[in-house]
Amino acid sequence: MRQSICAIATLVFLATCSGQPVAAQTTDAAQKVGAILTSYGPVPATTIVQVPHIQNVCRQDGPVHCKSHGGECNPTEECHNETTYTTHPQTTNSILTASNIRILQSAPISWGAMTSTGLPDRIYPDTGIVQACSNAPAPVTKGFSLAVAYTRQSSIQLTQSVQHTQNYTITFDTAKILPFKVGAQLVIGDQTTNSVATVDTSIQTVTRTDTDSITVNPGAVGVVQLRVWPVQYTLPFTTTVTVDADLSPNDKGFKLLSDVFPDPAVRTYPINGTLQADDASAGEVVEMTAPYDASLCDSDVTQHIGEHITPSKKVKLTRIQ
Numbered sequence: 001m002r003q004s005i006c007a008i009a010t011l012v013f014l015a016t017c018s019g020q021p022v023a024a025q026t027t028d029a030a031q032k033v034g035a036i037l038t039s040y041g042p043v044p045a046t047t048i049v050q051v052p053h054i055q056n057v058c059r060q061d062g063p064v065h066c067k068s069h070g071g072e073c074n075p076t077e078e079c080h081n082e083t084t085y086t087t088h089p090q091t092t093n094s095i096l097t098a099s100n101i102r103i104l105q106s107a108p109i110s111w112g113a114m115t116s117t118g119l120p121d122r123i124y125p126d127t128g129i130v131q132a133c134s135n136a137p138a139p140v141t142k143g144f145s146l147a148v149a150y151t152r153q154s155s156i157q158l159t160q161s162v163q164h165t166q167n168y169t170i171t172f173d174t175a176k177i178l179p180f181k182v183g184a185q186l187v188i189g190d191q192t193t194n195s196v197a198t199v200d201t202s203i204q205t206v207t208r209t210d211t212d213s214i215t216v217n218p219g220a221v222g223v224v225q226l227r228v229w230p231v232q233y234t235l236p237f238t239t240t241v242t243v244d245a246d247l248s249p250n251d252k253g254f255k256l257l258s259d260v261f262p263d264p265a266v267r268t269y270p271i272n273g274t275l276q277a278d279d280a281s282a283g284e285v286v287e288m289t290a291p292y293d294a295s296l297c298d299s300d301v302t303q304h305i306g307e308h309i310t311p312s313k314k315v316k317l318t319r320i321q
Contacts, residue, residue: 024157027269029243030164033098033257040260042093044251050085057082091251098245098257103168103188105242106271111177112236118281119230124148127225128212129290129306133297134219140303143213146226147308150280152204154182160272162188162241170239174275178233180204182277188241208283223288223317228280235275242268288317 058079128144170186208228216222242264245257254260261267290311296304311317 024159024161024273027160027162028164029101029162029269030098032269033101033243033245033267036261036266037096037098037257040096043096043254044091044093045249046089046091046251047249048087049090050087053084053086054081055084056080096250096254096260097248099248100166101164101243101245102166103162103241104244106168106170107240109170109172110238112238114177114233114235117232117234119232120227120281122229124150124228124280125225125310127223127306127309127311129221129223129304129309129311130214130216131221131293131296131304132216132218133302133304134292134294135297135299136218136302139215139217141213141215142222142305143211144224144307145209145211146224146285147207147209148226148228148280148283149205149207150228150230152180152206152277152279154275154277156184156186156273156275158186158271158273160270162269162271164190165241165243166190168241170241170271172237174235174277177235178277179279180277182275184275186239186271186273188271206280208280210283210285212285212287214287219292221290221292223290223311225286225288225317226283227286228283230278231281233277233279235277236272237275238270238272240268240270287320289320290315290317 056079126146126148128142128146130140130142132140165188167187167189170188172184174182174184208226210226212224212226214222214224243257244267247254247257247260257267258264293304
């Protein structure tokens with residue numbers, strides 16, 4: 001007698017799970033900003049410079065030396081160079097430089113087409129077995145309550161990232177897309193390598209349950225098994241970030257990069273990646289037979305029951321069609 005399969009959430013906790021690393025193409029924000037400022041061309045900038053002036057200064061010093069016979073008396077004179085400075089404005093044309101490159105905003109996450117793949121070759125089973133001994137007076141009927149716990153997990157891999165900006169975090173989740181919620185974070189910062197993507201992976205242990213009843217004739221073995229396998233979801237996504245920066249002093253009054261390039265498209269860079277998540281399949285109950293084991297029976301034992309067992313790989317299980 002079969003009952004409908006249900007899923008019971010038993011534990012929810014956060015973790016970080018990373019798959020095999022994939023090298024992402026990286027947009028260097030500092031290089032991009034420098035390139036567009038170079039393409040804009042030189043800008044006048046006036047600075048105050050100091051101009052040195054060297055002057056020979058003499059002074060009388062030391063004792064007066066007079067000739068011994070009433071001649072002229074001349075004081076000793078010492079001379080040296082002294083440097084003084086005056087300031088005046090100087091205007092030069094130069095390429096603007098940027099500092100404190102920062103992300104002003106990010107676009108909402110845009111999701112691509114999701115794909116799902118079942119992996120029935122990776123079975124998570126719960127098994128029950130009943131052997132009706134040959135001396136059993138009648139067929140043996142046994143009902144089993146079966147349960148398989150499965151830990152959902154997810155990871156994220158970037159294919160296009162951004163670096164060399166002040167730290168900025170993009171947070172999003174898959175609440176309305178996947179069967180279970182996955183929280184994700186992309187952290188962009190002043191890195192010398194690819195930007196770092198940190199997934200707040202919502203790992204949730206769920207239990208798939210079912211019940212089944214099997215009747216076994218004397219001298220036979222019946223096996224029931226609940227089988228659950230992973231279902232992998234692949235979900236591509238994309239977003240963009242728009243940057244701004246402080247500019248070097250200049251006579252045109254440009255303070256920010258956006259003063260020179262007011263169109264955000266010039267200062268916007270893409271971030272792309274793929275979110276992967278594993279869930280448990282709904283579950284399938286399979287009825288099978290197994291070889292009879294006479295050692296489990298004697299004159300006082302007419303049946304043998306095993307619940308939540310792991311059958312030996314050496315035992316041949318034959319599915320009942």
